[in-house]
Amino acid sequence: MQIGPYTLRNSLILAPMAGVTDLPYRELCRRLGAGMAVSEMVASNPALWDTQKSRLRIVHGNEPEPRSVQIAGSDPSMLADCARYNVEQGAQIIDINMGCPAKKVCRKEAGSALLADERLVERILTATVGAVGVPVTLKIRTGISPERRNGVRIAKIAEACGISALAVHGRTRADAYRGQAEYETIRAIKQAVRIPVLANGDIDSAEKAAEVLRITGADGLLIGRAAQGRPWIFREIDHFLRTGERLREPDIEEVATIMLGHIAHLHRFYGEYQGLRVARKHIGWYLNTQPNGAEVRRRVVRVDSAEEQLGLLREYFGRQINAYSESSDVASRTTALATY
Ligand SMILES: Cc1cc2nc3c(=O)[nH]c(=O)nc-3n(C[C@H](O)[C@H](O)[C@H](O)COP(=O)(O)O)c2cc1C
Structure with missing residues (x-):
């Protein structure tokens, strides 16, 4: 899979998870088969950058390329500044969070809450893409609520604004983490745009990974919770997709x-x-x-x-x-x- 100038060794990506996808965990998942690992989100408000928590979130050590850093916020110029700052600190891909339903994020009208305001989405994407010379990717949900699944429209806006790849969690903002992820909307999004689309949500085995790829036609997968305590899931899925055979569990x-x-x-x-x-x-x-x-x-x-x-x-x-x-x-x- 290709994101801007970067060719990933496979299309299996560790999903960004605040409090989880720190440098030690990203390095481990890469070593065990992930094609890329997205960092924990960094708040766009510069007042928060000088905390110990934020400082550690932008450390990259010997992390393999490409290093993708997620940013979160709602103000276009602040997000643009935050993207620039993170590129100076070593980020090679900037990922924008419009997928997180967490109250802490949404209260400030960021994360998936932004999906309700398509004009603001466009302003944020234009400002961020224009601010940096590296690929900018976007992570969204399928929409605001089951009645307002505007994922296809957001995807078209993203493509028009120069976004390099789009990750879609198969739930709406209103769903939070309830129920099962649905993949039909991801399929519709994939068919509507030409940029790479990554499917996300409830992928917890090699067989499920193959099924989600088949249903959605997506170019790759984002895996979150199923990698917690099982970082070797990436090599298991990779092996299954390449050979059709299950890899033995680690002893x-x-x-x-x-x-x-x-x-x-x-x-x-x-x-x-x-x-x-x-x-x-x-x-x-x-x-x-x-x-x-x-x-x-x-x-x-x-x-x-x-x-x-x-x-x-x-x-x-x-x-x-x-x-x-x-x-x-x-x-x-x-x-x-x-x-x-
Ligand atoms: C503990 C935790 C933290 C998360 N933090 C973020 C985040 O910072 N940014 C983001 O876009 N999504 C975040 N997510 C959502 C995941 O990236 C992913 O979209 C979601 O968990 C669905 O994928 P899964 O079923 O493979 O876990 C988080 C999820 C969890 C469980």
């Missing part, structure tokens, strides 16, 4: 290696105090699907040091490897856990 040792590496990276990135708190939700997601995960999860949320957090996880995985392994090299395999 317990690989899960341990991925998870411990991720948690240790969070500790380094945020520092101990914040790092172990951010890590708790990821640990919860990873352990959701692991045997006896609930018990260790309860203990992990109570500890207040990074070393203890990692220690409990090492102990847990050591036990699991012992319990599920028939071979005699358990000792050497569990020793590998100590490297994190």
